[in-house]
Amino acid sequence: xxxxxxxxxxxxxxxxxxxxxxxxxxxxxxxxxxxxxxxxxxxxxxxxxxxxxxxxxxxxxxxxxxxxxxxxxxxxxxxxxxxxxxxxxxxxxxxxxxxxxxxxxxxxxxxxxxxxxxxxxxxxxxxxxxxxxxxxxxxxxxxxxxxxxxxxxxxxxxxxxxxxxxxxxxxxxxxxxxxxxxxxxxxxxxxxxxxxxxxxxxxxxxxxxxxxxxxxxxxxxxxxxxxxxxxxxxxxxxxxxxxxxxxxxxxxxxxxxxxxxxxxxxxxxxxxxxxxxxxxxx
Numbered sequence: 001x002x003x004x005x006x007x008x009x010x011x012x013x014x015x016x017x018x019x020x021x022x023x024x025x026x027x028x029x030x031x032x033x034x035x036x037x038x039x040x041x042x043x044x045x046x047x048x049x050x051x052x053x054x055x056x057x058x059x060x061x062x063x064x065x066x067x068x069x070x071x072x073x074x075x076x077x078x079x080x081x082x083x084x085x086x087x088x089x090x091x092x093x094x095x096x097x098x099x100x101x102x103x104x105x106x107x108x109x110x111x112x113x114x115x116x117x118x119x120x121x122x123x124x125x126x127x128x129x130x131x132x133x134x135x136x137x138x139x140x141x142x143x144x145x146x147x148x149x150x151x152x153x154x155x156x157x158x159x160x161x162x163x164x165x166x167x168x169x170x171x172x173x174x175x176x177x178x179x180x181x182x183x184x185x186x187x188x189x190x191x192x193x194x195x196x197x198x199x200x201x202x203x204x205x206x207x208x209x210x211x212x213x214x215x216x217x218x219x220x221x222x223x224x225x226x227x228x229x230x231x232x233x234x235x236x237x238x239x240x241x242x243x244x245x246x247x248x249x250x251x252x253x254x255x256x257x258x259x260x261x262x263x264x265x266x267x268x269x270x271x272x273x274x275x276x277x278x279x280x281x282x
Contacts, residue, residue, distance in 0.1 A: 034075035068124020122155025151183030
C-alpha cells in the first residue's frame, strides 16, 4: 500500500506519462479515457483492493478487478506494471508485434493481472457478476470490482446484467461507471442520451453513490471506502465516477477528440511538460 496522498499523486503523474508515451510510440491507442481513469485505478490497486502477492487466474482469497471498457488498456497496463504484476520495461512493447500488451487486453497472452479479454463493449459486468457469485459459492468474502464506460452502457447486455445482479442479490460487487459524458463520436447525450444513470440503476434496485470529483484521489478513496461499507447488504453497488476525459493534459480535456487518437511529437512534448517524471520512465 502507498503511504500517503502525495505518493499516490506521484504515481498517477507517472502513469499519465506512461499512457502518453505508449500511444505516441505506436501512433495508436486510446489516451482520453485512460487519462481520465488514472486516479481511479491508482487508488483501486494501491489503496483499496485486497491483493495477494503474485497472480493466478483463480483469484481465491483476494479482491478481483475486471476492466470492461478494454480500450483504455494503456492506463490498465501502466497501473498493473507499476503495481508489480510485470516489469515496467514491458510497457515499451505496447501494441507491437508479438507483445503481451495488445491494444485490448487478452488472456491468451498470459499477461499477469488480466483476467478477461475485453474491448468488445458491454460484456464485462456479466463476467464480474459470475466471479462475484463464484466467490459466494466458495465462501470467499472478498469483493469484485469492475469498471465501465458511460457510453458503454448504451449496449444492451449491460442492462440484462444489471437486472440479474439485483435480482440475485449479488452484494459483493462494486461496479464503477466512468461518467465523462464523451465517446468516440461525440458526447453521450448527442450519440444516445441515456437520461439519469442514477435513476436507472436505482430503478434496477442497485445501491448507487456518486463521486463528483472523479479525478481527485482523496475523493475517490473516500467513495470507494463508502462503497465497500455498503456491500453485503443485499444489493450490488454502483459508483458513478464523474471524470474528465484527457485529464492532466490541457489540450485533451473537455473534448471527445482524444478518445482514440495519439499525440504527435510536438503534442507529446507539451503533454509531458505538464506531467513531470516522478518515478522514472520505462
